[in-house]
Amino acid sequence: MNNRLKILRAERGWSQQDLAERLEVSRQSVNAIETGRYDPSLPLAFRIADVFGMTIEDIFLRGE
Amino acid sequence: MNNRLKILRAERGWSQQDLAERLEVSRQSVNAIETGRYDPSLPLAFRIADVFGMTIEDIFLRGE
């Protein structure tokens, strides 16, 4: 499942570590989700949406 | 994470088995998600939203 995390994070000038702290997950988890190694859990997807002030649908793409 | 699955399913007159087939998961998974024993994965949450023609945010509630 593709996502726009890397772009959104870069737009805000945040490092993976910065985002990880805002989400209360490890830096490795952020990296794994960004690089598409796995998808976040639903609760984490909601926290991600909240951090960026967007909906889950805006960040995570159905295709592939 | 609370959800409106049971209500939405009942509105359509579907059994848990019916919904499970549409989602391509087991009946036990549908039951577990409905009764709040665990949350669906993000890909499954998208399929659930698709089946009901709604967004994830419309079906799964942030609170609790």
Add this chain to the structure above:
DNA sequence: CCTTTATGTCAATGTCACTTGACTTTTTCA
């Protein structure tokens, strides 16, 4: 340069999502 910061990735571990199969209880309806 050279040190710091950022990123990518690995291994090992633990927990959660999801499975099949079985069983009990509740609901429906002929």
Add this chain to the structure above:
DNA sequence: TGAAAAAGTCAAGTGACATTGACATAAAGG
């Protein structure tokens, strides 16, 4: 009432999500 369908739940297994700690490489800035 009584059989069938639906719902709830348990156990055991598998794979995915997420962790810490470590290491390699790349990028940035002094």
